[in-house]
Amino acid sequence: MIYIHWAFLVVYTFVVVAAMIKVLMDNRQPAKTMAWVLVLSFMPIVGIILYFFLGQNTRKERMISQRSLDQLTKRSMLEFAEQRDLRLPKSYRALIKLFTNQSLSLPFKDNEVDICTDGYQFFLSLLRDIGTAEHHIHLDTYIIEDDPLGNLIADVLIDKARQGVEVRLVYDDMGCWKTRNRFFERMREGGVDTRSFMPVKFLSFFSSKVNYRNHRKLCIIDGRVGYIGGMNIALRYVKGDKMPWRDTHLRIVGGAVYAIQKAFLIDWYFVDRTLITDHAYYPEPDSRIDNNCLAQIVTSSPVQPWPDIMQGYVRILLEARRYVYMETPYFLPTEPILFAMRTAALAGVDVRLMIPMRTDAKLVEWASISYVMETLEAGVKVYLYQAGFNHSKMLVSDDFLCSCGSSNIDFRSFENNFESNAFFYDSALALRMKKVFLDDLQQCVPIEKVQRLMRRPFLLRLWESIIRLLSPLL
Template sequence: MIYLHWAILAIYSLTVVAAMVTVLMDRRQPAKTMAWVMVLLFLPLFGIVLYFFFGQNTRKEKLVSQRSLDQLTKRSMLEFAAQRNLKIPEDCAALVRLFANQSMALPFKDNQVDIYTDGYAFFLSLIKTLGAARHHIHLESYIFEDDSLGNLLADILIDKAREGVEVRVIYDDVGCWRVKNRFYDRMRAGGVKVCSFMPVKFPAFTGKVNYRNHRKICVVDGKIGFIGGMNVALRYLRGRRHRPWRDTHMKLEGGLVYALQRAFLIDWYFVDRTLITSRVYYPELNPAIDNDCLGQIVTSSPIQPWPDIMQGYVRILLEAKHYVYIETPYFLPTEPILFAMRTAAVAGIDVRLMIPMHCDAKLVEWASKSYVAEVIEAGVKVFFYDKGFNHSKLLVSDDFICSCGSTNVDFRSFENNFEANAFFYSREMACKMKQIFLDDQANCLSIEEVRKLFHTPFLQRLWESVIRLLSPLL
């Protein structure tokens, strides 16, 4: 027995050493490297479990081959090249190039956008659009709940599949961990093609749990698309725990639907290994949509070389001339975002941050407070939304640039999750987003009231600082 004890200890020690070497060779930020080394050294067993679940770096892995990516991109590039009189304003040219060079996020003009700020308006529009589908429905959601709303949408998808419409659904395996397989099996039996994203099953139950598909995308017939922050769940209609949910979602028509289609088809290839490039998924656009609404669909993921959306946020903050307004349900910013926010605020830019008064995850709420105190000290105006839970993820700057999608201002969204945001370079769109922010601000606590919340006892501040160490995992 004594030899078995030493054998187990030796195997464990070698595993820890191997993990530490891997962390060092990943060349992460020194603070992150030191944090993981300390966890592995001083948390026996628990530390190695944490590393296998949350510490492995997949950013360098090529999970989609470049050849397949080129094939999936070719069709949208042809449609991009067909655009007439495409002009990129000088004010946003560098940002547009950043996204285009890093992940082929091509800019498209001639877009019509409807913005929804409540679940009733969004889901009524989605149901109407799904009902009118004639060729295909592509739906991707982090959460697809087995509730009355989820079952209603499932029934619609099954009916459309029986009519001969191609229906493809992607759901995240961890986001839907409470949903029984029979819910998706019913859709499959009805002719719907359903795939889970990175299913977490033994014995492969390791780093997959850390890299989730948080995107919310829908494309119908290649002509209409939806993107934003709302999952398929009844809470967006009736709230949760007697608290209404506020969120922002968009319906797109025009060139950006091509980019949204490309994003979905890349994800479909990722989960199903089926390469879909036919012209029928990129139909001719409505010639009646002729405007200067310029936009990009920007995706980010841990397998891309760079954190595209985070880099875009940093650039917008550092190049702002007048203001930057941000809404996010979770505020656990990465160091570049924290630096950019503080730098902009100290430079006299009107930086406003809106977060919920009460979060749906207590650990996140505690960890967030120390970051909030930092940005307040730099001059950022923080607003706590107090009319329910604000799950909205939007940014608007200088009455010209705005963004909305699935990305939270936290480590998980910027570094670990598969996310998708629409970026617009349009005065009309920016002013609409700005008004949404100002309308939400009317339901927030004042700056003075927020400041009073941070006069807390020493032990509470210490606890919040300790929980902050877990920010990359929350």
């Protein structure tokens, strides 16, 4: 038995040393490298488990070949090249170039946008558009629940599939862990081509891949109408059990739909290994739409070379001249985001952050408060939304730039998840998004007026600081 003990110790030591070498060779920020070396050194067993789940650097992995990516991107590039009179705003050319260079997130003009600020607007609009589909329906969602609303969407998709419409659905396997398999089997039997993103089986549960999820919420109908935003398919958006859910989702008609289509088809190739590049999925644009409402659909993931959406947020904050207003349900910012927010506020920019008074995750709420207090010290104005749970993820700046999508302002969205955001460069749309923010502001209270947060006892502040250490995991 003593030999088994020593054999285990030798094997464990070898694994820990190999993990440390891997951490060093990743050339991460020194603080992160030191943190993982300390975890591996002083947390026996637990440290190596945490590393395998959460510590491995996936940005150098190639989950889709460059040749396949080029083929999937080629069609949207052709549609981009055919645009006439494309004018890029001078003050945002560097940001547009940043997104274009990093992940070929091309700018498209001629867009009309409807802003949905509650579930009734979004789902009625979505059902209407699905009902008119003649060629294809592509749906990419983090969560679709087995509830009355989820079953209504499933019934409509099955009905369209039986009419001969191509229907493809990508759902995240972890996001839908509460949804029973028979829900998806019913859709498959009804003709809906259904795939789960990174299925979590027993063995794959014990790997780092379980930490990387597809958080995108996209829908494309006939290549002409696209949806992007923060809403999943769940009844809580129209009937909250404990509190109403407030969220923002966009319906887009115009050039940006090509980019949403590209994002979906890359995800589809990832889950199905089928290249879909036919021109039928990129129909001619509606000639009646003629404006310079410019849009970029920006995707980010843990396997892309750079955290695109996070870098975009940093640049927006640092280049803003008058204001930046942001809404997020979870606020666990990475150091670059925290630095940019503090720098902008100290430079006199009106930086406002809206978060929920209560979240659906108590650990996140505890971890978030220490970050909030840091931004307050620099002059960021923080507001707590009281009229339910605000799940909206949006940004508006200087009456010209706005964004909406699936990315929270937290480690998980910026570093671990597959996300998608729409960035618009248009004064009229930015003013509409600003009005959404100001309307939400009427349901808020400044954090300084919440005494229970401003006068927290020492032990609670200590607990929050301890939980903050888990921020990258939450």
